[in-house]
Amino acid sequence: MSVNLTNTNDSTPLHLSAEFGHLKATKCLVERGAAINSTHKYGNSQQNLAAIEGKWGTFRYFLEMGADFNVRYDNNDTALHLAARSGSVDIMKLLWIKECLLT
DSSP: OOTTOOOTTOOOHHHHHHHTTOHHHHHHHHHTTOOTTOBOTTSOBHHHHHHHHTOHHHHHHHHHTTOOTTOOOTTSOOHHHHHHHHTOHHHHHHHHHHHHHHO
């Protein structure tokens, strides 16, 4: 069975593990080939869902794995916008540090 199967919202198991902050499941799925930059029906990536829900450990793992944090949600928001809107200060700091390291 594929780790990239989708439900009616085009969410994969990785979307769900990221949204609920299940780091062990997230790592297991990525190790088995789950696509880390896919988006679901509404345009959210796994990293965006982790940002919205404030799932710091899962979000950090995606950062370490090289996920694209400029994937835009259907209203043009990035992970930084979503983290700010949901009050996920630790995730905002991680993104700020990442950006500082790139410049």
